[in-house]
Amino acid sequence: MKNELKDLTKGCLWRQVLLFSLPLMLSNVLQVLFNMSDIAVVGRFSGEHALGSVGSTATLVTLFTGLLIGLGSGVNVLTARYYGAGNRKALRETMHSGLLICLLAGMVLMGAGMLLARQLLQLLNTKEELLEGAVLYLKIYFVGLPALAVYNFGNGVLSAVGDTRHPLYFLGAAGILNVGLNLFFVIVCRMSVEGVAMASVISQYASAAAIVLFLFRSKEIYGMRVRELALHRKRALDVLVLGVPAGLQNAIFCVANLFIQAGVNTFDAVVVEGNSAAANADGLVYDVMAAFYMACSSFMGQNFGAGIKERVRKSYFICIAYSVGIGLVMGGLLVLFGKPFLSLFTKSEPVLAAGMERLKIMGLSYGFSGVMDCTIAACRGLGKTMVPTIIVILGSCGFRVLWVYTIFAYFGTLTSLYLLYIFSWGITGLAEVLYFIPCYRKQMSQMTSS
Numbered sequence: 001m002k003n004e005l006k007d008l009t010k011g012c013l014w015r016q017v018l019l020f021s022l023p024l025m026l027s028n029v030l031q032v033l034f035n036m037s038d039i040a041v042v043g044r045f046s047g048e049h050a051l052g053s054v055g056s057t058a059t060l061v062t063l064f065t066g067l068l069i070g071l072g073s074g075v076n077v078l079t080a081r082y083y084g085a086g087n088r089k090a091l092r093e094t095m096h097s098g099l100l101i102c103l104l105a106g107m108v109l110m111g112a113g114m115l116l117a118r119q120l121l122q123l124l125n126t127k128e129e130l131l132e133g134a135v136l137y138l139k140i141y142f143v144g145l146p147a148l149a150v151y152n153f154g155n156g157v158l159s160a161v162g163d164t165r166h167p168l169y170f171l172g173a174a175g176i177l178n179v180g181l182n183l184f185f186v187i188v189c190r191m192s193v194e195g196v197a198m199a200s201v202i203s204q205y206a207s208a209a210a211i212v213l214f215l216f217r218s219k220e221i222y223g224m225r226v227r228e229l230a231l232h233r234k235r236a237l238d239v240l241v242l243g244v245p246a247g248l249q250n251a252i253f254c255v256a257n258l259f260i261q262a263g264v265n266t267f268d269a270v271v272v273e274g275n276s277a278a279a280n281a282d283g284l285v286y287d288v289m290a291a292f293y294m295a296c297s298s299f300m301g302q303n304f305g306a307g308i309k310e311r312v313r314k315s316y317f318i319c320i321a322y323s324v325g326i327g328l329v330m331g332g333l334l335v336l337f338g339k340p341f342l343s344l345f346t347k348s349e350p351v352l353a354a355g356m357e358r359l360k361i362m363g364l365s366y367g368f369s370g371v372m373d374c375t376i377a378a379c380r381g382l383g384k385t386m387v388p389t390i391i392v393i394l395g396s397c398g399f400r401v402l403w404v405y406t407i408f409a410y411f412g413t414l415t416s417l418y419l420l421y422i423f424s425w426g427i428t429g430l431a432e433v434l435y436f437i438p439c440y441r442k443q444m445s446q447m448t449s450s
Contacts, residue, residue, distance in 0.1 A: 028287035053133030055276020066250030072152030074243025079160035080301030106149030113142035140197035144204035154211030178203035274354025300381030323370035372429030395428030
């Protein structure tokens with residue numbers, strides 16, 4: 001029986017969405033802090049080249065982790081739907097199949113990443129003086145991908161049933177461990193990029209172990225059992241149908257950002273290092289906003305499964321309002337207090353100045369991504385992922401690559417490069433909304449008729 005805390009089909013939506021999202025928001029921020037603490041420690045204690053090396057890997061790290069987060073979101077949507085519908089059998093088969101799929105995907109990506117790390121960094125035109133450190137960091141970091149896959153699976157399951165507190169506890173403990181190990185390896189052991197990479201890997205396995213143990217010890221309907229671990233064909237296919245496009249969608253953004261990183265790499269090392277420091281704000285803001293995207297999928301999934309039409313629609317608009325609002329507020333604060341923020345990562349004035357050039361543009365742009373991402377999450381909550389993924393390919397990846405080779409190629413300035421974000425978000429967001437409206441109407445009419 002669902003209790004009131006976990007039941008997303010009753011109560012005041014404005015309050016429920018906020019209370020659901022706050023722990024998720026903190027959990028997402030802690031994930032960003034894993035990589036941010038890596039950059040902060042090496043930047044302050046190992047020098048600017050170490051900062052640039054770790055920062056140069058950010059897009060590739062996001063590319064690989066985005067695939068795993070997408071798979072986890074597929075599990076999240078299906079778990080929320082079956083939980084809302086009270087379908088115990090489908091719920092349990094989905095969870096146990098999902099864990100195996102996510103773990104296998106993490107292992108495959110770990111192997112591929114370790115084999116291709118140097119080639120991918122060279123494809124990005126990574127500066128020669130930063131290359132070796134970046135390769136070393138990536139190869140070690142990728143060892144943690146199976147753990148990251150398992151954690152995102154568990155996070156998806158728990159958030160689907162309304163429990164966003166326990167993932168926060170697990171990740172909070174792992175985050176403290178990560179920062180402590182960063183300082184120990186770099187300051188005490190005199191290590192550099194390899195030290196912060198090892199700290200991240202150890203922390204990822206700690207958070208994965210904690211969330212898996214919790215799920216296997218739980219007596220709730222979502223509690224897992226070793227004897228039930230199996231790849232149920234239909235449920236595994238459902239996870240892949242929803243999760244793979246979602247993962248590819250995340251990866252597509254990163255592929256487009258690879259071209260942007262290549263554009264940044266055409267400037268000198270100071271600009272690259274300033275961009276690396278300022279890019280930490282992206283993960284911070286995106287992941288705070290992402291709490292409302294996950295809330296959108298979970299609330300729409302549960303209410304869609306329960307057949308409550310009005311709450312499906314309201315969940316969408318409320319999540320957009322929260323997401324856009326927090327993006328505008330956080331972006332504005334970064335514009336006002338950008339230098340103190342960047343000082344966490346570097347003491348170099350030229351690097352600070354280069355970082356501020358990015359923050360001034362991006363800080364005023366973040367809010368525009370909220371409409372696009374919430375609409376994508378809403379489509380996913382209704383079980384539609386393929387068309388939104390195609391829209392993202394055309395609107396974000398295609399448009400951004402085109403911009404790099406036309407607008408940026410013509411002007412050749414950092415401003416002309418960074419402006420592509422707000423334009424791509426606006427165009428893609430409009431296209432996603434135009435798809436969502438008829439998709440929503442069709443799903444709701446089917447719900448009414450059934």
